[in-house]
Amino acid sequence: MSRPTASADVFQAIADPTRRAILDRLRAGEQPVKQLAEPFEMSLPAISQHLQILCSAGLVSQQKAGRQRLYRLNPVPLQQVSQWVAYYEPFWQQKLDALSAYLEENHESDR
Amino acid sequence: MSRPTASADVFQAIADPTRRAILDRLRAGEQPVKQLAEPFEMSLPAISQHLQILCSAGLVSQQKAGRQRLYRLNPVPLQQVSQWVAYYEPFWQQKLDALSAYLEENHESDR
């Protein structure tokens, strides 16, 4: 029951590389589906489906403009990811500190 | 072919909430499987499988200690996630700026 579907869950939504690439592309600004789909070797419906998943995760919003549909980036839910990862920053900092200490030490014993 | 399997891909690895919870738990320090599995209503093999996925994503490392196996957090691959999300920070900052500007404006027209 509680298995998170790709819709509505940000972490699931960004798990797919195509979806991340779409978001990356949207940083350039609002775009219609066809233009958005251009670099991908994938059918249009596939892209459309990805967009729907991004949409229901709140990462993207849609607006009709004549016969095209403009998609726009909404980065806000990514804060959830950012916050989660941020907890780990001190840990990898610690790791890197350990590494540099090790290198330092090695350097000293080189003399 | 290029569909990223949960193994080896960090974004896939952290897509699962149980896996994130395991990582969260490992922040408290190295732990054997049984202890790690304690809060989850899930069979031990299930946890073991999650640990393997985390392992092959490089997020966790394993060390034998008698008949138990100690798992230890390795946060370094999370930098990949951190870096990716960081690109979006200016965007949501912008969003929030717009919001606060809006609120400001509304506040002014309240007078």
Added chain:
DNA sequence: TAGATAGTTAAGCAATTGCTTAAATCTCTG
């Protein structure tokens, strides 16, 4: 109004996921 354009919906399919239970494996202890 007939077509072309932009996009979605629907149906179907193979692969993957997340779990389960049962059977190993390895290691410690009496």
Added chain:
DNA sequence: CAGAGATTTAAGCAATTGCTTAACTATCTA
């Protein structure tokens, strides 16, 4: 050495995923 403890491996299963093609819907344009 026999059993208990800790964990993994194996096999199997239902649900989900990521895609495809074919058929629709809506909108613009000649």
